[in-house]
Amino acid sequence: MLAYIARRLASTVLVMGIVAVFVFLLLHLSPGDPAAIIAGDNATAEQIEGIRKQLGLDDALPVQFYRWLAAVLHGDLGISIFSNEPVAKLISQRIEPTLSLALTTLIIAVTLAVSFGVVAAWKVGSWIDRSLMVVSVLGFSVPVFVVGYMLIYVFSISLRWLPVQGYSPIDQGFGPWIERLILPSIALGLAYVALIARITRTSMLEVLAEDYIRTANAKGVATRSVLLKHALKNAGVPIVTVIGIGVALLIGGVVITETVFNIPGVGRLVVDAISKRDYPIIQGVILIFSGVYVLVNLLVDLSYTLLDPRIRY
Amino acid sequence: MTTRRSILTGGLAAAALTSAPSIITTQAQPSRARTLRAVMHADLRVLDPIWTTANITAYHGAMIYDTLFGLDANFTPQPQMVSKWGLSDDKLTYTFELRNGLTFSDGQAVTAADCVASIRRWAARSGSGQSMMARVKDTPVVDDKTFRIVLSEPYGLVIDSLSTISTSLCYMMRKKDAETDPNQQVRETIGSGPFLYNREETRPGNRHVYDRNPNYVPRAEPPSGMAGGKVVKLDRVTFENIADEQTALSALQAGEIDFYEVPPQDLIDELKKDKNLTVEVLNKTGHIAFMRLNHLYPPFNNPDARRAMLHLARQDDVMGAIFGAQSKSWQACGSFFGCGTPMTNDENTDWFKKGQDIARAKELFQKSGYDGRPVVVLQATDHYLANPAGLFAAQWLRSVGVNVDLAAMDWGALVSRRAVKKPPAEGGWNIFSTTVTGITFSDPIAFTGQAANGEKSWFGWPADALQEKLRDKWATAPTLEARKEIAKELQNNGWNYIPHVILGQFFRNSAWRKNVTGVLGMPEVVPFWNMEKAAAI
Numbered sequence: 001m002l003a004y005i006a007r008r009l010a011s012t013v014l015v016m017g018i019v020a021v022f023v024f025l026l027l028h029l030s031p032g033d034p035a036a037i038i039a040g041d042n043a044t045a046e047q048i049e050g051i052r053k054q055l056g057l058d059d060a061l062p063v064q065f066y067r068w069l070a071a072v073l074h075g076d077l078g079i080s081i082f083s084n085e086p087v088a089k090l091i092s093q094r095i096e097p098t099l100s101l102a103l104t105t106l107i108i109a110v111t112l113a114v115s116f117g118v119v120a121a122w123k124v125g126s127w128i129d130r131s132l133m134v135v136s137v138l139g140f141s142v143p144v145f146v147v148g149y150m151l152i153y154v155f156s157i158s159l160r161w162l163p164v165q166g167y168s169p170i171d172q173g174f175g176p177w178i179e180r181l182i183l184p185s186i187a188l189g190l191a192y193v194a195l196i197a198r199i200t201r202t203s204m205l206e207v208l209a210e211d212y213i214r215t216a217n218a219k220g221v222a223t224r225s226v227l228l229k230h231a232l233k234n235a236g237v238p239i240v241t242v243i244g245i246g247v248a249l250l251i252g253g254v255v256i257t258e259t260v261f262n263i264p265g266v267g268r269l270v271v272d273a274i275s276k277r278d279y280p281i282i283q284g285v286i287l288i289f290s291g292v293y294v295l296v297n298l299l300v301d302l303s304y305t306l307l308d309p310r311i312r313y
Numbered sequence: 314m315t316t317r318r319s320i321l322t323g324g325l326a327a328a329a330l331t332s333a334p335s336i337i338t339t340q341a342q343p344s345r346a347r348t349l350r351a352v353m354h355a356d357l358r359v360l361d362p363i364w365t366t367a368n369i370t371a372y373h374g375a376m377i378y379d380t381l382f383g384l385d386a387n388f389t390p391q392p393q394m395v396s397k398w399g400l401s402d403d404k405l406t407y408t409f410e411l412r413n414g415l416t417f418s419d420g421q422a423v424t425a426a427d428c429v430a431s432i433r434r435w436a437a438r439s440g441s442g443q444s445m446m447a448r449v450k451d452t453p454v455v456d457d458k459t460f461r462i463v464l465s466e467p468y469g470l471v472i473d474s475l476s477t478i479s480t481s482l483c484y485m486m487r488k489k490d491a492e493t494d495p496n497q498q499v500r501e502t503i504g505s506g507p508f509l510y511n512r513e514e515t516r517p518g519n520r521h522v523y524d525r526n527p528n529y530v531p532r533a534e535p536p537s538g539m540a541g542g543k544v545v546k547l548d549r550v551t552f553e554n555i556a557d558e559q560t561a562l563s564a565l566q567a568g569e570i571d572f573y574e575v576p577p578q579d580l581i582d583e584l585k586k587d588k589n590l591t592v593e594v595l596n597k598t599g600h601i602a603f604m605r606l607n608h609l610y611p612p613f614n615n616p617d618a619r620r621a622m623l624h625l626a627r628q629d630d631v632m633g634a635i636f637g638a639q640s641k642s643w644q645a646c647g648s649f650f651g652c653g654t655p656m657t658n659d660e661n662t663d664w665f666k667k668g669q670d671i672a673r674a675k676e677l678f679q680k681s682g683y684d685g686r687p688v689v690v691l692q693a694t695d696h697y698l699a700n701p702a703g704l705f706a707a708q709w710l711r712s713v714g715v716n717v718d719l720a721a722m723d724w725g726a727l728v729s730r731r732a733v734k735k736p737p738a739e740g741g742w743n744i745f746s747t748t749v750t751g752i753t754f755s756d757p758i759a760f761t762g763q764a765a766n767g768e769k770s771w772f773g774w775p776a777d778a779l780q781e782k783l784r785d786k787w788a789t790a791p792t793l794e795a796r797k798e799i800a801k802e803l804q805n806n807g808w809n810y811i812p813h814v815i816l817g818q819f820f821r822n823s824a825w826r827k828n829v830t831g832v833l834g835m836p837e838v839v840p841f842w843n844m845e846k847a848a849a850i
Contacts, residue, residue, distance in 0.1 A: 031722055033729035038359055040366030041747060042480050042761055044771055045732045047438070050496040051364075082358040083517035084500065093516055152563050164563045165555060262555045262564070264519035272518050272556065275695075276358060277725055 001305075004313035005298070012294045019290040020072065020283070024065050027279050033057070034081045034277040055081060068283065077287070078280030080273075087284040091266060097167045098265035101188065101257065102250055104181045109189035110196060110243065117200020117239075118227055121208060124201075132197065139194030144253050148187040148260035155183060165262035184261040188253045192246055199242045203235035210234075236307040244300030251289055343524070343548035349829065349846050351572040352561045353839070356554040357521050360510075361499040363438050366480040368837060375539070375838045376523045376550070377418070378484035378504035381409065381428060382476035383539035386835070388655065388752065390476035391540035393532065394423065394485060394505070404467040404791075411458045414530035417487055417505045425460035430491035432462075432475070432483060437495035439481045441474040441759045444788050469791045470758065478539060478752065478837040479759035507531070507543040507842045508550065521552040523841070536843045538835045543842040546831065550841045565590065565824060568849055572825040572832075574839060578636055578697075581822045589827050594642075594820045595834040598751030601651045602631060602698050602816035604706060605762070607743050608775040610736050612683045612715075619811035620664075621677035625709045627669040632817035634701040643819040649804035652818055654755035655793065656800040661808040675713040687718040689737035691745040693727040702746035702816055731772045745772070746816060752836040757784045757803055765812060775812040 035052035036043075052058050056067070071078055077087035116136070120129040156164040162183055168176035207213065208231055216226050255267035262268075266285055273281035304311045355369040362374030383393040392398065396412035415423035429452045436442030436449075451463040462471060475483050484506075490499045502510040508523040515522050531542040553570055555561040558577050564570045566587060576584060585592045604626065612618035632643040647665025650656035664670075688710055692703025707717040720742070722730070727745060735741040749760060757763040763784065767776035783806060787799040823839075825832060828847040833840045 031726035031729060033725075033732070036728040036732055037725055038365055038367075040368070040370070040480060041728075041749065042366035042440075042753070044761055044769070045734070046769070047366075048732050054496055054498075080517070084498070085517055090517065149559060152560070156567055157563055160567070164567045164569055165560050166564075166569065259557050260560055262553075262557065262560050264516060268556065269518055272356065272554075275723070275725055 001313050005302070008298045008301075012291065012298070015294055016287055016291055020069065020287060021065075023283050023286045024068065025061075027277075027282055028061055028064070032277040034279065037276050038082065068280070072287070077284035080281050081278050082276060087280050090269060090281060091284060091288065094264060094266045094269045096169060097263045098254055098258070098267060100167075100170065100177070100181060101184055101254060101263060101265060104178075104185040105189045105192065105250065105253075106243075108185050109192035112189075113193040113196030114200050114232075114239065116193065116197040118204055118232060120197065120201040121204030121231075122223070122227055124205060129201075133201070136194035136197045139190040139192075142190070144187055144191065144256045145260050147190055148184070148257060151183045151187055152261075167263045167265070180261075180263075184257045184263060187260070188250070188257040191253065192249065195246055195249065196239065196242060200235065200239050203238045204231055207231045207235045233307065237304055240300055240303050240307065244297050247296045248293060251293070346846065346848060347548035349547050349550045349572060349841065349844060350553050350570045351550060351839075351841070352553050352555050352565075352570055352574065354575045356518060356556070357552055358517075359498065360502055362484055363435050363481050363486075363495065364498045366438075368480060371478075371480045371482050372552075372838055373510075373521070374482055374484045374504075375506065376508040376841065377502055377506045377510050377526075378486065379415070379506045379543075380476065380483055380539065381485065382472055383541075384476050384478050384835075385537040385540040386833075388538075390472045391534075391537070393476075393540060394428075398472075405464045407462040407464075407471055408455070409460055409462075412530075412532075415505050416528050417503050418509050418526060418528070419487075419503050420528075421487065422457070423485065423505050424457045424488070425454045426457075427488045427491065428485050429454055429460050430488040431485045434486070434491045434493070434495050435481060435483045439474075439477070439483070439759070440761050440764070441470070441477045441479070441756075442481075442483070444758045445471060445474045466789070467791070468789055469796075470788050474758075476539070477756075477759050478835070479750075479756055480753075480837070482838075505529070507545045511549075519554055521554075523550045523552075524548065531842075536833060536840070538833065539838060539840065543840070545842050546845045547841070550844075565826070568826060571829050571846060572823070574823050575821050576824045578642060578819075578821060581640075581642065584822075584824050590824050591827055591829070591832075592822050592824045593832070593834070595823050595832065595839065596750060596752075596821070596836040597834060598651065598654055598755070598836050599818050599820040600748045600750055601646070601754040601818050602702065602746065602748045603754075603762075603813040604702060604744055604746045604816055605731075605771075605773040605813045606811065607737070607741065607773050608812070609734060609768075610741065610743065611686065612678070612681055612688065613743060615681040616810065617677045617681035618683060619814075621674040621681065621713070622814045623664045623808070623811060624667075624670040624677065625674040625713065626814045626816060627705070627709070628815065628817040630705050631698070631702050632819060634705070635697060636819060642822065643817050646815055646818040649807040650755040650757075650800060651751040654751055656755045656757075656797060658797070658801045658804055660801045660805040662804075664808070669709075671712055674709075678713055678715060683715065685716055687716045687737070688743045689718045689720055689741070691727050691730060691742050692719055692721045693724040694721050696724045696727070698748055698816070699724065699727060699746045703744075706744055706746070734768070734774070750836045751818060757800075758788050762813065765810065773812060775810065777806070777810040777812075779806050780810060 036048050039048045039051050079086055116132045120132045123129050152164050155162045163180055166180055168180050170177045216230050258265045258267035259271055270285040357369050357373050359365045359370050362370045379394050381394050382390045385391050395409050398409045400407055436446040448464050448466050448468045450465045454460045487503055490501050493499050507526055507529045509526045511522040511524050525545045525548050531544045534541040536542050561573055562576050565573045584590055606613040606619055608614055628645040636642045646652040647662040648657045690703050690706045693699035707719045710717050731745045733741045737743050753760045761771040764770040765775045765777035765780035768774050783803045787796050790796045790799055831843040831845045833843055
């Protein structure tokens with residue numbers, strides 16, 4: 001097991017290296033110039049050139065790449081072109097809102113989705129099953145930002161129950177913290193609920209058709225026990241897999257949700273950085289996102305051993 | 314009234330108790346009632362208002378720096394940091410004396426040496442400054458509070474230049490900051506303005522925080538534009554970066570922000586119906602939308618093709634698409650200096666009075682020898698003007714048989730590509746559209762787009778010797794009346810050599826909560842002094 005983990009961690013470094021090369025090339029070969037954006041609308045081409053030189057953007061691409069890679073290997077993600085702050089500091093300032101949003105979304109989504117999936121499988125073909133599947137199709141089909149605006153209109157503008165936007169750090173009180181996360185988590189979690197609920201339902205239906213479930217039912221085991229103890233655990237591997245895959249969905253969704261609800265997280269940081277071509281921030285955030293994604297998948301793989309004793313690494 | 318929100322908050326009070334130390338910290342900060350939360354037209358990215366010409370950085374500059382002179386609401390320069398000034402009889406020596414009580418936020422007094430260094434750095438970057446410094450022989454410091462500007466020839470725009478509100482503004486910095494290479498960014502934020510920049514509370518990309526400068530000594534005169542007493546009546550102003558305009562609008566309606574500089578303009582009529590909001594135009598000179606033509610390459614290196622564009626552009630199309638055909642937020646304008654500005658005039662505007670004339674445009678394109686090569690039109694799909702303007706330009710050109718290559722991109726890519734001097738087929742361009750404030754557009758010296766000195770001039774790189782001669786004549790004219798007369802000559806010539814084509818003049822409304830009062834209207838900068846905030850409504 002330990003050798004497997006070590007191998008996977010080593011491959012993570014390789015994956016991140018490849019990501020680093022691709023991100024660097026994609027950014028620097030795509031149109032856009034931070035110097036022109038910094039200089040402002042009234043600047044001349046000469047002034048823009050001066051800024052480009054000062055930022056080192058006039059150096060050859062391999063020189064810029066070497067400079068960046070050497071810094072990254074020393075644990076330095078670079079300095080933001082615009083704010084002149086270290087990228088690591090900017091990311092650390094933004095990590096709490098993003099983690100808060102991702103975690104509350106995961107908790108809400110997994111709790112709801114697994115329950116929906118189990119109930120839908122149990123009541124397969126009934127109006128409950130059909131209703132839950134309609135909800136999950138809707139969750140999949142309606143974009144996050146549309147759900148976000150609708151929630152803001154209903155709960156913030158009309159009913160005035162919850163704030164429109166912003167984030168309150170948890171150390172300033174649990175109330176304001178959770179108050180500002182409810183709507184974004186629902187908006188972001190809806191697609192996730194849909195995805196997990198459908199997989200849970202399918203997986204549960206397969207397991208519920210197995211002989212040992214029929215046997216359990218014949219022995220008079222309580223339905224609740226059959227569903228949760230016997231069926232759900234055995235249906236767990238695909239569900240955990242899809243939760244892991246869904247992390248990519250979550251990362252994409254976080255970017256949009258943070259913009260709609262004005263949450264100062266890593267997603268907003270990278271969107272702003274893209275619009276102004278702040279290369280060090282984009283490169284730093286994508287490197288971290290790719291690392292997180294690879295690690296989450298590693299954790300998912302390891303969790304299989306808990307759900308299915310036959311799996312060994 | 315008990316609401317769902319208050320119940321939720323109250324019910325979670327126990328959890329909040331665990332955060333007592335943080336709450337104590339929060340109480341030490343300015344109260345919400347004396348904090349004004351504003352969403353501005355852009356996120357503040359660069360803090361040096363000399364290094365960049367970005368307007369949002371000029372706003373930042375107005376918060377923490379001060380100017381020697383300030384333009385009042387009638388666009389007349391008034392002394393600001395200066396207590397008295399004089400001009401020698403030979404009109405060559407200006408003497409300035411600083412008023413008492415001026416200090417930087419690090420506690421040091423503002424001296425004449427600081428001001429001279431600041432003027433020199435500003436002049437290296439600003440169009441107005443460069444024009445002035447070309448005639449400056451010396452800038453001697455007389456004593457701690459007095460300095461001079463000695464000219465080699467009379468120049469009527471010295472005071473106007475020092476009080477310019479077109480970016481870059483002439484902000485006074487500490488000598489050691491002002492001695493930074495003009496091509497390098499000043500990292501410090503030490504000024505002598507009415508606010509202090511709070512770096513501790515600022516989160517770049519999210520919120521910029523300004524606290525009242527307790528040591529600032531305002532002038533005694535009532536506030537007027539960038540002039541008069543800059544009396545701060547708030548403890549704190551925050552520039553909140555809410556990227557999504559729909560969210561910002563909802564936050565304003567819910568009272569989570571107090572001031573929104575540029576709400577979605579197509580929703581202004583709806584906003585005006587909200588009894589909790591005040592909706593007003595702060596910049597009465599508005600903005601000019603214009604289409605810049607690249608003079609380096611065919612077809613627009615030919616004056617007939619440029620003239621064809623004058624007959625082809627239909628301002629109603631572009632403005633109507635953005636604001637609505639019936640909206641009062643825009644007007645068509647034919648003046649080379651925008652409409653409603655001191656330099657506005659009616660010279661050589663027959664093409665405008667006739668309106669769109671497709672047949673004439675077609676004839677002029679043929680006369681220009683247009684050979685069918687694609688005209689590259691830059692279209693920034695994320696920009697409120699450059700998107701529809703690009704689409705309309707393509708449609709107008711196609712209507713007269715011109716091949717169009719509509720290059721769609723985002724604004725970030727457009728501002729890079731417009732600086733490319735290569736041929737259009739090799740990554741250059743023929744047309745892009747942008748905006749500038751009316752007051753800047755009307756200034757042939759401050760607005761780099763009015764220069765016509767070939768490859769040294771603004772994007773499009775027009776070359777016209779007469780324009781340069783007239784700009785110089787305008788700059789050295791002794792009075793406003795004389796400048797108005799020269800403006801007619803400039804316009805007459807301008808609509809002959811045609812550096813750009815006007816797409817309309819528009820007036821953007823700002824919106825703020827009714828409990829905010831004392832908002833001063835001014836182009837280019839939103840002053841936050843004089844603003845007051847009463848109890849929430």
